[in-house]
Amino acid sequence: xxxxxxxxxHLQRRFGGGPLVLYVxxxxxxxxxxxxxxxxxxxxxxxxxxxxxxxxxxALVVPHGNFSFVDEAGPEGLAVxxxxxxxxxxxxxxxxxxIQCGATPSPGMARELRVAExxxxxxxxxxxxxxxxAALAWAAAAM
Numbered sequence: 001x002x003x004x005x006x007x008x009x010h011l012q013r014r015f016g017g018g019p020l021v022l023y024v025x026x027x028x029x030x031x032x033x034x035x036x037x038x039x040x041x042x043x044x045x046x047x048x049x050x051x052x053x054x055x056x057x058x059a060l061v062v063p064h065g066n067f068s069f070v071d072e073a074g075p076e077g078l079a080v081x082x083x084x085x086x087x088x089x090x091x092x093x094x095x096x097x098x099i100q101c102g103a104t105p106s107p108g109m110a111r112e113l114r115v116a117e118x119x120x121x122x123x124x125x126x127x128x129x130x131x132x133x134a135a136l137a138w139a140a141a142a143m
Contacts, residue, residue, distance in 0.1 A: 026101035
């Protein structure tokens with residue numbers, strides 16, 4: 001996990017003052033394969049542990065865990081994804097702020113960012129997201 005102290009210090013200064021409810025956004029679907037989704041769920045679990053250690057009074061809303069029972073890799077994957085994203089938007093609107101994991105938002109994260117911005121919620125970006133290998137290959141091929 002990358003460690004850029006200025007980001008983590010900013011996170012603690014911005015959100016470390018009390019018991020807040022914070023939405024943690026990170027890539028989930030990747031290329032849509034079960035392996036990509038599992039990789040991203042594992043990455044988010046590690047990130048959430050680190051965030052909780054830095055912000056012990058915060059209640060973290062982590063959609064990767066909240067919706068881990070949903071099969072986005074199945075035959076109805078994109079329809080299921082749309083339902084999950086609508087639920088994520090509703091959760092986000094009940095939060096005090098959003099933490100964006102990684103520098104480049106996925107399409108789902110970009111949607112969550114727009115919701116947060118429209119609602120006037122503070123957003124802090126933190127480093128440390130390691131994309132799923134297939135996603136890296138896909139991004140390189142797209143360039």
